[in-house]
Amino acid sequence: MSAVDKKAVLANDRFSQPALPSVDQIRAAIPKECFEKNLPLALAYMVWDFILLIFLYKIEPIFELGGLPGMIFWYFIVGMVLSCIFVIGHDCGHTTFSNYQWFNDFIGHICHGMIFTPYWPWQKSHRHHHTYTAHLKKDAGHAWTTEEVWSSWGEFHRFYATKGGFFLMMVGWWFYTIAGIADGSHFWPFSKLFKNNTERIQCVISGLVCVGWATAAFYFFGTFPLWIKFYVLPCIAHSFWLLMITYLQHQTDDIQVYEDGTWGYLRGQLQTIDRPYGFGIDYLMHHITDGHVAHHLFFTGIPHYNLMKATAVIKEMLEPYGVYRYQKSPDFLWQLAALTNRLEYLVGEGTGLLKYAKKKNID
């Protein structure tokens, strides 16, 4: 047995679990209709989201009466509704919106392009996140911080990576998609994200769609300050929501991250947490919050409107093994603040299993 194999066996022993049901067994237990796409229903959800967005813009003057707090609240809600629309585009990218590839791509470019997200490039990087969830090196959708990386940072870097959580969520989307940290730029056709000319052409097309939407918004709102107010700031609010949701779905004190030799598809996907936010948010956001384990296991199979039916089965099957993660999160903002502050770095690199180092106060 090679040294690498030995290391893998050792690491596997350390977190061995009773044999879990296989992905195929879980799939077989889920009602078949959960895997069926319903195009009229998918379109109805999309139209509903757009009606909600238009309504919010119509009633914006009421929020202005509340001054700065009123407007912050407005942006908070607008960011959420834009994220609902984003989830529709997310289904398009996973081909669960309709059975027609061209139609998925068309709707995806509407729902993502309008939030300055290049549809095809993000579809690619997001699929990578799904394919290698919780793999230290390959799941670049999450910038895992290891002990080694953490120790190379100065005080300021450590401060904004933890205490600056909220601010990072607001700008993180642009660092990720434009600057390309860590998957490569989603807007630059020659970035490391793209492997062939088809992908590079797709990058240019999706990028131009984003520019087209931003330009249309500029002419629609008429002036630069209004464009900032009604287009740029809502996009930033969307960044906050999307990154908060993503963070909370994959980060908690006992999350496990794996390496080559110990990572496995099911094991990786189960490092996902279902978090009901309450207040109707889960319904509005098409269950990206409380049906995320089901989404991760069958990301190209289950449309958003069937996630909760599948979740009930998954919960029943996996809960006895202690591997179904669920946490009620009506205090999601507080949880985000607490976790970004608390979860500093992963320890155990090289052993096959990484976990968060616990601070003394939570030991």
Ligand SMILES: [Zn+2]
């Ligand atoms: Zn995910």
Ligand SMILES: [Zn+2]
């Ligand atoms: Zn997904």
